[in-house]
Amino acid sequence: MAYNADTDAFRFEELRGGMEGKRVLITGAGKDGGIGQAFALSAGLNGAASVGVHFHRSYEDGFDLVNKLREEGVNAFPVQADVTNLRDLWATRGFIIEQMGGLPPSLVICNSGLTESGYSFGRALREVEGEPTAVRRARVRQHFLDNLDESRLVLDTKIDGFLASTHLWAGEAVYHDEPVQFVYVSSRQAIDPGAAVPGYAISNWAVLQLPKVLKINLGRSGEKVEAFSVLFPFIRTGMTDEYADNERVFGRWQPRMLETHECAEAFMRLMNRPREETDNGMFELMCDAAPEGDGVHVTWKQVELDIREDELAWSASDPLTY
Numbered sequence: 001m002a003y004n005a006d007t008d009a010f011r012f013e014e015l016r017g018g019m020e021g022k023r024v025l026i027t028g029a030g031k032d033g034g035i036g037q038a039f040a041l042s043a044g045l046n047g048a049a050s051v052g053v054h055f056h057r058s059y060e061d062g063f064d065l066v067n068k069l070r071e072e073g074v075n076a077f078p079v080q081a082d083v084t085n086l087r088d089l090w091a092t093r094g095f096i097i098e099q100m101g102g103l104p105p106s107l108v109i110c111n112s113g114l115t116e117s118g119y120s121f122g123r124a125l126r127e128v129e130g131e132p133t134a135v136r137r138a139r140v141r142q143h144f145l146d147n148l149d150e151s152r153l154v155l156d157t158k159i160d161g162f163l164a165s166t167h168l169w170a171g172e173a174v175y176h177d178e179p180v181q182f183v184y185v186s187s188r189q190a191i192d193p194g195a196a197v198p199g200y201a202i203s204n205w206a207v208l209q210l211p212k213v214l215k216i217n218l219g220r221s222g223e224k225v226e227a228f229s230v231l232f233p234f235i236r237t238g239m240t241d242e243y244a245d246n247e248r249v250f251g252r253w254q255p256r257m258l259e260t261h262e263c264a265e266a267f268m269r270l271m272n273r274p275r276e277e278t279d280n281g282m283f284e285l286m287c288d289a290a291p292e293g294d295g296v297h298v299t300w301k302q303v304e305l306d307i308r309e310d311e312l313a314w315s316a317s318d319p320l321t322y
Contacts (some may be wrong), residue, residue, distance in 0.1 A: 056112075
């Protein structure tokens with residue numbers, strides 16, 4: 001696929017401070033029209049010192065993006081790897097550091113992700129009139145295997161990929177005594193799940209814990225690392241374009257899908273906030289109808305998970321004693 005993005009839509013002169021001089025690596029940045037591409041353009045066109053464009057299968061789109069950024073004078077380079085293959089991911093380490101002038105990334109945007117085509121999680125398949133029992137059994141078995149294989153790939157890409165990327169680049173930051181910032185791309189469906197995409201909802205929930213787990217494990221070295229999660233609404237990409245006019249799919253959350261450059265501008269505003277505001281946070285991007293009735297308002301909300309532990313009277317009054 002040829003490069004189709006409106007390059008100029010990703011120039012945010014007043015927001016350059018969030019990217020100026022940073023060594024940026026974006027996972028899942030190869031797909032034309034995707035969110036990762038939007039991050040790469042936003043970084044490269046707004047002052048990043050270098051931009052690593054990671055992709056797995058979308059190599060044609062990925063090289064097109066790298067070439068476009070280079071035409072704009074950006075030190076951009078391609079990184080091909082399967083984030084679920086740890087040896088493959090490790091093999092990129094030396095190349096990325098070399099391309100970034102001997103230092104590891106100072107900003108890692110963990111964006112790789114997939115979603116299911118959609119299936120009724122936990123429900124039996126509808127019966128087909130006149131279908132023999134043996135045929136139904138075979139059809140149900142194949143449906144079960146195909147659905148769970150699809151979900152497993154979604155879970156592996158998001159959870160394993162984010163965990164591995166974090167472990168790799170946090171370790172390099174501590175070793176090189178260089179600060180690093182991690183941004184984990186999640187979804188509003190992590191906290192408000194939609195139907196038919198169980199692996200997507202679960203994997204996006206899981207990555208919300210990464211900033212906290214990372215801080216705990218780093219201990220005193222935690223001051224070198226900043227991390228936060230962003231929960232995006234529906235954005236028009238290759239994965240969602242077919243639903244752009246189907247309000248039954250996205251209308252529960254927002255009046256229309258956001259375009260990638262709109263998402264990118266909102267992200268750049270968040271990147272310009274002070275570290276003490278964003279570190280270890282969860283931020284949800286909202287797209288609501290403008291009060292005046294024309295257009296949409298795009299704003300950020302901070303998400304706090306209210307974890308409660310309530311004593312169960314029946315258990316507390318009669319504890320097991322050993």
